[in-house]
Amino acid sequence: MKRINTTHFAILGLLRIKPMSAYELVKFSKESIGLFWNESYGHIHKSIKQLEAEGSVSVVEEAETGRRKIVYGITGQGCDQLDAWLAQKPEESVMRNELLMKIFVSEERHIPQLVAFLEEELEASRQYAAILAGIKGSVPGGESKQAQLWLLTLDYGERYLRMTIEWCQHALETLNQPHRGRTND
Amino acid sequence: MKRINTTHFAILGLLRIKPMSAYELVKFSKESIGLFWNESYGHIHKSIKQLEAEGSVSVVEEAETGRRKIVYGITGQGCDQLDAWLAQKPEESVMRNELLMKIFVSEERHIPQLVAFLEEELEASRQYAAILAGIKGSVPGGESKQAQLWLLTLDYGERYLRMTIEWCQHALETLNQPHRGRTND
DNA sequence: CGTAGCATGTAAGTTGTTACATGATTCG
DNA sequence: CGAATCATGTAACAACTTACATGCTACG
Structure with a gap:
């Protein structure tokens, strides 16, 4: 085929x-x-x-x-x-996320590097989210069905970035814990 | 290069x-x-x-x-x-999501098809999420840093799928509204 | 006047997929 | 025994990226 x-x-x-x-x-x-x-x-x-x-x-x-x-x-x-x-059923989406891949194959000694990458990813996602928020107001077409479709894709972008931001924060919290929560504080 | x-x-x-x-x-x-x-x-x-x-x-x-x-x-x-x-900064992630692309370039007349695709996507994401939930319990290594990294990628998967599910639901609600909320009910 | 942005284009190469061919083993 | 799964392998080709070449225009 x-x-x-x-x-x-x-x-x-x-x-x-x-x-x-x-x-x-x-x-x-x-x-x-x-x-x-x-x-x-x-x-x-x-x-x-x-x-x-x-x-x-x-x-x-x-x-x-x-x-x-x-x-x-x-x-x-x-x-x-x-x-x-x-009219054809869409193919499964394809993704290649190097950051995730790197995390998966990293060992304990690589964690400081991963933390730096996660911070960059967090910052980049926040910036992107700000751009999307700006675009949202300027979608033409008002209440048309067409505009609704565009807003749906924009909404996906916003949710995707929000998810990424939250996950980065979670990951940073996890990796910044010195050992296992049983620290002497 | x-x-x-x-x-x-x-x-x-x-x-x-x-x-x-x-x-x-x-x-x-x-x-x-x-x-x-x-x-x-x-x-x-x-x-x-x-x-x-x-x-x-x-x-x-x-x-x-x-x-x-x-x-x-x-x-x-x-x-x-x-x-x-x-040690190198990860490349920006690459994605190719046909469903989103199709939504973006669709017109009003394609909406019934899109609804069907969204329903399939929703179902597929739910199934995948169920599989991930199963895997979560069986990650070896207990409290090791290594296991923590794997759990982080798993957590990303769970968040990603949850986000997708919520977005699909939102999209279906939006597209199933007959006209513009000012229906006679 | 130099730089940045607009604009088209190509060649060379790498990356990635599909379809196929082959054969062993397990299980119902 | 037939089907499913395990398992390796290849050839053909399509998809995609990069680096480069070219030249205009606007702006500071």
Whole structure:
């Protein structure tokens, strides 16, 4: 069975929201779904070209003068493909969390390092959470169903970060306990 | 800058816990860190061979008679490599969640499908959470620091699943509201 | 005028998955 | 005996990342 390229569908999906250039696509995807969907520029670029050759996206607007800019839009065919993909049961989510991996394979002597990493993770998560809180107010569409869907993904991000923050705090408390709670205080 | 193969270090880390065959390695990794660390058998297999050629792991035990079985262990060199990797700041975690992606790019007409997917996700998360709860009791090592680290990763899993379950419930409530709360009840 | 950000593009390489082939053992 | 699980292995290929090259524009 041929594996399906999920990046293709991600691009199709984002272009259905609004036509964009490759560069804008990367930026938009980072800002909107970056927390739970990773893509690299090189791959997006290649995929757009493939999708264009296939007739699933097309050039909507091209600035020849001055700064180059090629805006792509989704075609009717692309829309159909996207809908067919949306109807399929989503694959199990894939995750690669190095911090967790490191914790799992660490030994007692590595704990001071882990504590430093956990502190960084905690700080980074707090910052990210602050950014998301800012975005929340600016979601367009008001009460539309569409806006509801976006808010749902944003809400996931908030919950995910809150969970991460709480877990980091718990981990730091656990690892900072000198021995086993039976200290002489 | 040469990209570093994180799979290599994952294997090294797991083999430091105990020597294992490739098959056992895959099983063990799925059962212990599978929630936040994905690997495929083919890749693990190839990586073990590379690590062996490199001298970072070695064959500890080989059953020639009857059922084949090749048990690998970490070498001193492998241990040093692993420690050097552990000392490096972990990369940002990578995630690819198709369900979230689909929600983000869906339109109002796709909502019934999304509801079905969310129900499946909710059920799957509940089942996984039940499995983790079972594992929790059987973590060996009692009060050792080592056991504490494992419990921390297990705790992450539990929090992650709890978060997912709550979010699914919230999403289902939101999407099952007929219109906008101003229904005639 | 230099730096940062906007913008497109490619080549080379690595990483990771799937599907398959093989065969032993255990258990109903 | 047939199915499930244990167990190793490979080839083909798809997915993905990185580093680089290029050049415009705005701003301080």
